[in-house]
Amino acid sequence: MSEPIVVTKGLTKRYGERTAVDAVDLTVYRGEIYGFLGPNGAGKTTTLRMLLGLVRPTRGHATVLGHAPGDPAGLRRIGALVEGPGFYPYLSGRENLRVLARYARLGDVAVEAALEQVDLTDRAGDRYKSYSLGMKQRLGVAGALLGQPDLLILDEPTNGLDPAGMADMRDLIRALADHGQTVVLSSHQLGEVEQICDRVGVIAEGRLRVESSVADLRGHASLLVRADPLPEAARVAERLVGADRVSVVDGSLRLAARREEAAELVRALVGARVAVHEIYPRERTLEDAFFALMNDMEEGR
Amino acid sequence: MTAAIRAELRRLTRWPALWVICGTWVLLNLTFGYVFNYLSYQSEGGGGFSAGGTKAQLLADMMPDRSPVILVQGMPMFGGALLMILGALAVGSGYGWGTWKTVFTTGPRRWTALGGTLVGIGLVIAALVAVTMAADLGAALIVSTVENVPVAWPTVSGLAQGLGSALLIGGMWTAAGALLGTLTRGPALSVGLGLVWALVVENLLRGVASLLGPVKAVTDWLPGTAAGSLAGAIGAAPQGEANGTPGVQTILGGGPATTLLLAYVAAFLVASLLLTSRRDVVS
Numbered sequence: 001m002s003e004p005i006v007v008t009k010g011l012t013k014r015y016g017e018r019t020a021v022d023a024v025d026l027t028v029y030r031g032e033i034y035g036f037l038g039p040n041g042a043g044k045t046t047t048l049r050m051l052l053g054l055v056r057p058t059r060g061h062a063t064v065l066g067h068a069p070g071d072p073a074g075l076r077r078i079g080a081l082v083e084g085p086g087f088y089p090y091l092s093g094r095e096n097l098r099v100l101a102r103y104a105r106l107g108d109v110a111v112e113a114a115l116e117q118v119d120l121t122d123r124a125g126d127r128y129k130s131y132s133l134g135m136k137q138r139l140g141v142a143g144a145l146l147g148q149p150d151l152l153i154l155d156e157p158t159n160g161l162d163p164a165g166m167a168d169m170r171d172l173i174r175a176l177a178d179h180g181q182t183v184v185l186s187s188h189q190l191g192e193v194e195q196i197c198d199r200v201g202v203i204a205e206g207r208l209r210v211e212s213s214v215a216d217l218r219g220h221a222s223l224l225v226r227a228d229p230l231p232e233a234a235r236v237a238e239r240l241v242g243a244d245r246v247s248v249v250d251g252s253l254r255l256a257a258r259r260e261e262a263a264e265l266v267r268a269l270v271g272a273r274v275a276v277h278e279i280y281p282r283e284r285t286l287e288d289a290f291f292a293l294m295n296d297m298e299e300g301r
Numbered sequence: 302m303t304a305a306i307r308a309e310l311r312r313l314t315r316w317p318a319l320w321v322i323c324g325t326w327v328l329l330n331l332t333f334g335y336v337f338n339y340l341s342y343q344s345e346g347g348g349g350f351s352a353g354g355t356k357a358q359l360l361a362d363m364m365p366d367r368s369p370v371i372l373v374q375g376m377p378m379f380g381g382a383l384l385m386i387l388g389a390l391a392v393g394s395g396y397g398w399g400t401w402k403t404v405f406t407t408g409p410r411r412w413t414a415l416g417g418t419l420v421g422i423g424l425v426i427a428a429l430v431a432v433t434m435a436a437d438l439g440a441a442l443i444v445s446t447v448e449n450v451p452v453a454w455p456t457v458s459g460l461a462q463g464l465g466s467a468l469l470i471g472g473m474w475t476a477a478g479a480l481l482g483t484l485t486r487g488p489a490l491s492v493g494l495g496l497v498w499a500l501v502v503e504n505l506l507r508g509v510a511s512l513l514g515p516v517k518a519v520t521d522w523l524p525g526t527a528a529g530s531l532a533g534a535i536g537a538a539p540q541g542e543a544n545g546t547p548g549v550q551t552i553l554g555g556g557p558a559t560t561l562l563l564a565y566v567a568a569f570l571v572a573s574l575l576l577t578s579r580r581d582v583v584s
Contacts, residue, residue, distance in 0.1 A: 054582040080406040086399020102308035103407045
């Protein structure tokens with residue numbers, strides 16, 4: 001695995017009696033796209049704000065690109081869009097980026113490149129306050145891209161975008177990662193995270209519940225089989241793939257198996273004179289995994 | 302800091318609210334300093350707008366050598382209130398728009414970014430004071446030409462005193478507005494609180510102080526008292542006198558008023574910078 005560039009240890013933020021973020025340990029590696037998931041109020045944005053030095057942790061610490069959060073040397077290598085874009089409403093999109101570019105000691109060439117990347121050049125001369133939500137969001141991402149940062153921290157980057165805009169944003173993020181930039185993004189769009197993220201962290205009630213690759217979180221694919229007689233079908237399946245991978249759910253067999261194993265299973269069942277009425281693969285989506293995790297949490301209370 | 306100042310000047314000079322506030326101040330200054338006085342001077346008896354003043358005194362007040370006083374006399378209350386709005390909006394709006402969050406994640410230290418804003422506004426005020434002075438001198442020159450009166454130019458020290466006093470009073474109220482914008486993290490509440498303080502509370506407290514001795518010990522050191530006293534010390538007629546201007550006082554001498562104003566400017570700026578550097582940015 002490549003070099004870790006974001007590391008938090010016991011990162012905690014309390015507001016009075018309320019613990020917004022509770023002892024979060026997360027690691028983001030160079031070049032990956034890390035999805036930060038969680039329900040509303042779970043602590044995602046507070047965590048991202050702590051990584052950027054906007055909010056000081058109550059306890060614990062973090063290093064981002066080898067610097068303490070908020071250190072100008074680190075911030076200069078980070079592009080961020082946290083909790084919606086924030087720009088001067090009376091300036092055009094281009095002028096807003098030029099103001100940011102002055103702060104970052106960048107020239108107007110960087111501004112035009114960023115506008116080009118988010119496909120906003122045509123409307124860059126319009127006042128920010130006249131922009132649609134999606135255009136504001138794209139300008140926010142353009143602001144984050146100024147100066148080609150090593151790390152992008154994007155909070156809900158597709159918020160307000162239409163389907164085509166969302167697809168463009170996914171392509172952009174993927175392209176950035178392909179060029180070696182690291183992306184940390186939070187999103188409610190689980191399908192989107194599933195498509196573009198390498199690893200995810202799931203936070204709920206301030207605590208990091210899971211941190212793993214998307215594939216590991218989704219778990220194994222399964223095959224669902226409607227067969228008769230069911231007990232005999234279960235015995236055949238257990239002999240074939242192992243008892244620990246077979247269960248009976250709602251009158252069907254569920255096997256933890258890939259779709260490529262279906263043919264062999266059907267052959268075995270037919271050979272044992274079991275009538276196979278239906279067999280179909282079922283792959284757990286990230287959304288399934290996310291809700292299962294949330295349900296486990298609810299039941300564990 | 303240079304990058305922050307350049308960035309802030311870029312956005313401040315394109316901000317319509319800045320031009321509206323600055324334009325309003327120049328217009329008010331000319332209207333109350335020259336237009337109304339000249340109309341009063343032209344009217345029969347010469348007392349139509351400035352009760353108690355003689356025609357000769359009215360004309361003398363409109364000559365170029367009085368322009369530094371005209372510049373400063375409106376600063377303690379009306380000019381100060383406008384500049385406080387400017388300071389509160391310049392800093393407080395950044396929280397409402399979310400631009401502080403954007404700027405702070407771009408790279409500069411927080412105190413550098415806010416320092417850039419404060420220096421930027423300071424430069425704007427310096428330019429505003431210079432433009433107002435030029436406008437006042439221009440108006441005075443027109444009056445002296447129209448009335449065929451020999452032009453009496455202000456002395457260099459008089460000019461410097463007027464410019465410096467206006468800058469100090471304006472700077473103090475702007476810094477007060479910036480602090481309120483920082484404290485309230487928004488433009489609306491900071492502007493409201495600032496105006497109530499500058500236009501109402503200080504005057505009420507001074508009214509109470511005339512009845513209660515211990516309160517006077519406090520009111521003598523309020524920001525408005527210092528600003529009004531500096532204007533009074535350079536020759537503006539105090540509130541209540543003939544041709545007196547609201548907000549002008551004679552409570553403190555020029556030296557103590559200047560020192561107190563400088564102390565307020567420093568305190569307001571340091572408090573703003575400390576608060577901005579230490580507090581969480583949650584909007």
